[in-house]
Amino acid sequence: MNLSPMHIAVVVIVIILIFGAPKLPMLARSLGQSLKIFKSEVKDLRDDKDEKTTEPGELGRETGQSTPTTPASDAPEPAAHRNQDPQSREK
Known part of the structure; x- marks a missing residue:
C-alpha cells in the first residue's frame, strides 16, 4: 500500500x-x-539466547579436553536402591 503525503497529513490532523x-x-x-x-x-533476550546456545562441555571440547557426557547427578539409580526407604540408604 502506498502512503501519499495526503494520507499522512490526514492522520496527523486526526491525532x-x-x-x-x-x-x-x-x-x-x-x-x-x-x-x-x-x-x-x-x-x-538476544544476549541470553547466545549464552544458552553454548553448552557447558562445549568449551572443553574445543580445547581438546575430555568432558563427561552425562553428569553424575543425572545417572540413573540402581534398581535395588529405587524401592528402598530413603532412611535405609543413609545407613
Whole structure:
C-alpha cells in the first residue's frame, strides 16, 4: 500500500484533534521511553539466547579436553536402591 503525503497529513490532523496539541510532546516522550525499554529488553533476550546456545562441555571440547557426557547427578539409580526407604540408604 502506498502512503501519499495526503494520507499522512490526514492522520496527523486526526491525532491532533483527538489528543490536542499540548499533549503531543508528552505522548511522544512516553512513546520514546517505551521504545527504549523495548529495545533494551530485546537486546537482553538476544544476549541470553547466545549464552544458552553454548553448552557447558562445549568449551572443553574445543580445547581438546575430555568432558563427561552425562553428569553424575543425572545417572540413573540402581534398581535395588529405587524401592528402598530413603532412611535405609543413609545407613
